[in-house]
Amino acid sequence: MVLPAFVLFFVLHTIPVLQGIFFSLTDSPGYGAWKFIGLSNYAALFSDPRVVDAYLFTFKFAAVTTVLVNVIGLLIALGLNARIRLKNTLRGVYFIPYVLALLVIGYVFSYMLNQSLPTIGRALGIEALSSSLLADPDRAWLGIVVMTVWQGAAFTIIIYLAGLQTVPADLHEAASIDGAGPWRRFWSITLPMIWGFFTINVVLALKNFLQVFDQIIAMTGGGPGTSTESIGVLIYRGGFEGGEYGYQLANAVVFMIVIVAFAFFQLRVLRREEVSA
Template sequence: MSTTTRPATSRRPRNRRTGPGRAYYWMVLPALVLFLIFHTAPVLQGVFYSFTDSPGYGDWDFVGLSNYAALFGDERVRAAYWFTFRFALVATVLVNVVALALAVGLNGRIRFKNTLRGVYFVPNVLAVLVVGYVFNYLFTNSLPSIGAALGIDRLSTSLLADPELAWVGIVVLAVWQAVAFNIIIYLAGLQTVPAELYEAAAIDGAGPWKRFWSITFPMIAAFFTLNMVLSLKNFLQVFDHIIAMTGGGPGTATESVSVLIYKGGFQGGEYGYQIANAVVFMVVLVVFAVVQLRVLRREEVSA
């Protein structure tokens, strides 16, 4: 008489914990507290002072929405916003065109590819203020000397001393410095494109330009969106470049919103007024980021 033995079923202990454990809270809570103390609290304090006439010290009084109403009638504020938008748009387009072109070239079969990647990334690790003073010297001294030696009157004077062209020098510095980071992002995106797609397109007779628009760009559309949003956000907040190159001059020709807030709030006794300007500028940055993300995301889907 044979007996069949059933294999013993092993019972696994049930984990009754459905939520995060104590270690999770001990790691998150300190970061949350620090964020509230050093970020949220100062922001709320700034919003509070935007409704006052505080000069940054001493006594102050509530003025309600007077600061915000005065901003829309201030010619200097409008000029600062116009310069900032114009600079950010031009710099964003140029930096992404240059970075994408260099990234596509570096991703191809060229010699010293890894060395060139390191060389192109160098500007990103340099301090903007230090590089800005170097570019200031080049535009103020070196370039005029070269222009005078070649007999070019247009280049014989400093570009930064011309109210109509000083912003061009700042754009050159900003693009040169920002291209490095964008190249790295684009290179990461290009690594995700399967090589088989290019081989199939080459067999079908597609040229380099056709392969770029039909394969490369649609495949890295998400990386293009990331670079565009980050570039526009950073250029709208331009500050160091201007301080090192022109200080906002000649006159107020290159005065961005950030520079105006700094000068008026900390040097001009307009602390409450410029805090209101900063609050409006923060809202503008959020609106730009949201709109830009929605538009570019829609383009990604259509691509």
């Protein structure tokens, strides 16, 4: 029963990965003749300022977005877990952004930030909002962060809600009787008991945001200039549009190693904290 799945995985995943690693050692433009050049592509990556800038932007974007998504998701989940009216309806409403296509959401936010928000800013006399946020090289990434957090928080909310359901209400009642306030109960009871869910959310969020692509394509295209060019966008543009197929495959291999390393490091640290808690 395992054999069909293994064959499909090997043919559709393992073989393409091995081919990609092989062609990363060539000067292939993606078509026509090519020759083997060894590790030259990998050596060139570390001295390419565009690659370095793309990595720095991606790390900054992923770090900020991961923190915001988890903080906002946990706060909303705590609110939904409380005894409020229309709780089940609100859970469905908050999950809607996650099922929408990223490109569609990106185009909607692009219109809002390029057209609607500047119009409102000019009408209110707010100079900071009177021009397009996405046209400013220093602020364009903030617009992408806002859109990504709005869309990505939905998934973290569902995971945190599942975790909060595992916290016995008796513990909170006993702590309240002993005089513990809401903040103390959260740090001493709730957070340690949902730490495993926190680990899942942080690892998955950072992995997904390091691979940011659709949002940037829809909202800025990597611009203005290359100010919002992520690693994924750089690999796509250079590999499929710029004749750098072998070079960007080397970039993709390095990027894959970076993502795996981040995931292992996070799991190691967060699970250690989970055991301590």
